[in-house]
Amino acid sequence: DNYYNKEDIEKDMTFIGLVGIADPPRIEVKDAVKKARDAGIRTIVVTGDHQLTAEAIAIETGIMKKKDAGKSLTGMDLEDISDEELNRVIKEVSVFARVSPEHKLRIVNSLKAAGEIVAMTGDGVNDAPSVKRSDVGISMGIRGSDVTREASDMILADDNYATIVSAIEEGRGIYNNIRKFIRLLLSANFDEILLIFSASIMKLPLPLLPVQILWINLITDGFPALALGMDKPESGLMKKKPRNPNETIYHGMGLYILVAAIIAFIASLGPFIWFYRHSTVEIARTVAFTIAVVFELFLSLNCKSPNKYAFSSIKVLTENKTLLYSILGGFLLQLIIIYTPFLQTMFNTYPIGLKEWGVIFLCSMGGLILYPAPFEKLENKIRKLFKRG
Template sequence: MRRLIKNEDGWNVTGDPTEGALIVAARKLGFAQEELERLYPRIAEIPFSSERKRMTTVHKTPQGEVYAYVKGAPEVILERCSRILEGGVERRLTAEKKRAVLKINEEFAEDALRVLGMAYRRLDAPKKRYTEKIESDLVFVGLMGMIDPPREEVKDAIRLCKKAGIKPVMITGDHKLTAVAVAREIGMLENGGLVLTGEELDRLSDEEFEKIVEDVKVYARVSPEHKLRIVKALKKKGHIVAMTGDGVNDAPALKNADIGIAMGITGTDVTKEASDMILMDDNFATIVNAVKHGRIIYDNIRKFAFFLLRCNFDELAVIATFAILGMPLPLTAPMILWINLVTDGGPATALSMDPPMEDVMARPPRDPKQGILYGRILQIIISFISQYLGTTFVFLLVYKYGFFAWGLSETERLMKAQTMCFVQATLRELVVVWNCRSETKSAFKLSWTSNKFLLVAEAVSILSSILIVYVPILRMMFGTTPLGIYEWLLVGSIASLGFLWMPEYLYEKRVFKWV
């Protein structure tokens, strides 16, 4: 129920904003809602709907008479009027007077005003039930124009939509001229575009509508059935469609859309049940903000999966290779567990909290058919091969050929080789993670300090790896041995090769037709 309420912050309107505007206008003219409701009690109502485009209430006057008061779209109200109130006198509504009223209506609409037509009819004695029959032979009273200004943030949201490859479309029950004026104000018709009314849409066949549906930017005077038709036509063209709605009859369109969005403030329970998402503040800019955050979340999920797949297959391949050859394994079980759980875990988690890239809302929507690793298979393969070769090279160099292990026994040489392989694998993964943050930019083109979580994860992983190499109790648990400066330089140099696999040169490059 709409009400005008006074509190510490001043006057506020609850309920439907259009009804609220009428109550405020009446109050400014000296008519209090509570007093009118007492003197003219409502005894019946024929509610508004998008199809009818009008609403009627039946009231009893202090003199005992019964009146029906009707408001709605001016052209709809005028069609049901036979007389007009002029100077307090009811006169015949001629075609000329009707044209004059419609002309004023258009002038209001061109100024972006939402216009309501008002009429009444005197009825006989009260009845138990009233039908639409009372909405005929009305007396036209006048027009009420009100402005529903778009929120300041809507213009920026529309601009951001276009930049992000999202096409916003206005669907309204308002007059065509009102819709066009508002659309121009918020930047929806800057580069042209078609404007269709519900009546014009009804005259088009499905085939004719599908040919132009992608060019239509504004729909005016439409009904919920038109919304459903628009959704189906856009989906048939291969678009991902999000549709907003608040009325009960909007539910089918929301249900058929890829993303149905119900209004949290003005939306009905039926609409909310049919929707996929409820907009708690009824603000279009919030939808755009949700798209932005959705892209950020999806990007970070991709980074997380990409990093883990780049770093884990090589260990399996190394272990399998040396097991098949009957040679000692380059990595022990505790080392593998540490790499997978600690060295990988911290940076991977930090990637899920990576700040958004600058172009997150400057690129078109992704193809829904694309997998989560789209465009990155070649990078995964190269990382796998280089990591495999790096670990194998270090192990054979130290264990097989005795480099950095002069004068050591075979057991000591094996321990040294495994330690160097462990450190090399750990450092490589801590290097590779920096090139997992963007699809098109390498670590050298991004800020090194923008993700504080990643810096902490890297520091913890490096420090813990050093402790495993030098703390006696940890050395005993992991089977490691201390390394000298030259050994660190060798494994560090090999690990740093991970910086070379830059995403800007490898993204979307195919190895085979299907990869």
């Protein structure tokens, strides 16, 4: 019994030293937290560890400023405040310590009530409810429990916070690329509808035949659109704030698509009518067909980046070499079907001369000057005016 007596045990001892054990955050976490903050993403520590430990880690990684030490909340603090009070303070508090699974769930619910999109990471069984409740539940692939992995939407294979930030950047890049080829395909195809419709009303021959429209859609549209889909993420992508989750993927494109379609329509219809009246329908149709192709190839250059004019610098112009190759390839294929005899029969084309090519390039220049940024800004201003009205 004396063995367990504190007074008997703690005597005749000599102090040799004190050992401290630290579990430091990974080296890349601090930079990842800053990168997330620049992107408008707020990182919050919610842990069962001691308050001082949680604050020390948060300060070291840049989640909490040193001057804010002591402004964290514990599970006991959460017990003493109502949901309404939590909703008020949660925008200022970045560290929650000594919390239970119920507290974690309250924190997630409070953030969602404030209109935030919440991603929650967790590894233990006690994290499963809050991981499930969040908009994006993320479990640990190495240390995570089976229950949490089942409750999550994503599994973090390397248990590294920096990987989440990298995934966000990749996701933003993919989303932007989808918008790029949607902008190109919609801008480049509505003019064909207008062209056929107008020619029918004016009792003119069809400016574009079905096989030519198919060629435009499969070859001329397809290759540049695929190249835009493989574009690298733009610089400064993680300097932008998160987009409004209520925005559609077409947000800000409407005016640009409308203007591009009208210009492309006029660029094809005008020369078609002129050559039809002063030459042959075969030449007129070949000219209109080629203008539609070249206009779209030129347009793809400006669809690459809505914020940078394609010809603002050589670097911007040559960033996506796959796009340049696809434009060159599309142009060469167009030459082949115009000047190869058996393909002329297949696509109803006619070998045209320098005069026709001069008209084609002149009328296709609209694709080079149609820059999305001004139209997007103007459309956003119009939307705001309508909302105020």
